[in-house]
Amino acid sequence: MSQFIQQVINGLSLGSIYALIALGYTMVYGVLKLINFAHSEVFMVGAYSGFYAATFLGIDALDQSGQSFPLYLALVVLIVAMLVSATLGMTIERLAYRPLRNAPRLTPLITAIGMSLLLQNLGMLIFTPNPRRYPPILREVRFDFGGVIVTNIKLTIFAVAMALMVGLWFLVNRTWTGRAMRAVSMNLDAARLMGIDPDRTIGKTFAIGSALAAAGGILFGLDQITINPTMGTLTGLKAFVAAVLGGIGNIPGAALGGLLIGLSEQLVAGYISPDYRDAITFLILIVILILRPEGILGVVRQEKV
């Protein structure tokens, strides 16, 4: 039993990272009907920005002297990484997608794949392909509940992810920016007629989604110990599966999908075999596309002629 609870806890923390990344896919899909494959590299760059920010703030010296990294510095690292990724996300949109706004839908999709490969290879050149240990921006504290180990890192991952998702919900449902985003996602031309600047709104959507991916990147580094420039590929794909599972374009759906994928991965790896972990994740994608293409929380929109 304690093993089951342990796997569930590990699954929830991994799942909340997937959820943060999945939000970016879903938000961009919502406004542009585009699957932004470069999002997985925005996540990777976010993780590396946090890595360099923490190194610049002298975490190694603190770690070696046994001191913990002050909490406000950890927040600085988080904010720097989110800003870098937000800028990168907006730049990608401005350079690669905006010129193709009126092109057939396949064109920006191919561009997104190209952008992803370009950024990943740049990452290998700039960051070197060697795996790096993620700086311990949180000093680990372990709690033992009758054999089930919960660390403050797992709790933080869960809490930060939840806080960001609640924040996003408020932004989308309770602010004018959110209202503009929802309007653009419903009908771009009608939104323009209502006085909304779609380009600005789309830019903001990319910035917010990318900032969430950066937070996901930092939490991923904390959780998984090492990062490398190809870390985004598989993690990004799984987050995409999470977005589809929850219902692409649906924000609570992405959060739910992320948690479910994280749980399923840990339980498959723990009770069936780690070799089937990735296979079953993608099997879920196929099954959901056949049985319920709109996802768990998605609603079928009637196409009006």
Next chain:
Amino acid sequence: MRTNRRSWLAIAALLALSGVSSCKKGKSDEIVIGHYASMSGNTAHYGQDTDKAIRMAVDEVNAGGGVLGKQVKVVTLDTRGDSAEAANAVTRLIDVEKSVALLGEVASSLSLSGGRVAQRRKVPMVTPSSTNPKVTEVGDHIFRVCFLDPFQGKVMAKFARENLKLERVAILKDVKNDYSIGLAEAFKGSFSALGGKIVMEQSYGQGDTDFSAQVTAIKNSDAQAIFVPGYYAEVGAIARTAQRLDVKLPLLGGDGWDAPDLFKIGGDALNGSYYSNHFAPDAATPKAKKFVADFKAKHGAEPTGLGALGYDAAAVLLDAIKRAGKTDGDALRDALAATKDFEGVTGSITIDSARNPEKSAVVLEIKDGRAKYAATVNP
């Protein structure tokens, strides 16, 4: 007919070449040994460390009067980590530099490529550190001074059973890596044969970053240790994951752990773990101590296991030249094959009928973020 004509051509060419060589170097008082190594490129530090150690071994012999009354000269050619380049380098070392024997490479794929040329030309070759079993299967002129991949699995099984007195071990292997699978298989067979039990087998794939499911499963078995025969990046992360899940079992592994980055990633989570290696810089034999001290004095850094193997490869070859009494290819081959109880810095070396050494491995224990000599395990 065609092959016939070709072999005549080859013989004619060889005759011409031997004529040239007798003209050019007939009265020479030098014996040339060729070394082909990655001196540049991604694996440059492997080749550079090996080359430094080979030159140390040769300089020591030269200072003592050389072999067969002649001085020994080492010619090093760069392979840039490329297997086509390795074949070219070997051809040049034989034809242009007139090497009587060859040393190299570190990477098994390059030793295979260079070894095929050496075998065709019947020039003996000793590879210091290529551990793939196929390398010496190329032919009867190819030797090595390091142990083979499957052997390490046996070594750790014996060490776990006899030194650590373990009864139940879990295996966590990298299923995308032949080296890791080979070590895991060998460990499993030997550990069971010695009366131990493999209580659980878990796996991961190279490049994975999440190991918590596997480690949690192992935690809930009754294993006393985990055998993790992977590469350093994943091993470091696995050690951290185990620490985080409060798993206090020692990890066991092989020479894939031997990299400074292991300690950068794994840190104090590795304390109390063991891995097998070719050489321990702090090992106790006087010969090894002298080698480490000389190397430090000359190059200002501790030698790696690869350097130690380079030194031994050169020493074994020089010893064989001495015993053969001449530098003719076949005589040298026979002398190398007869190497018995040679005292090297990486242990005692006896060449078996498959041209591989029967030698001991060392086991290192990790204490305070450093690897320290723990035991020598004999085959």
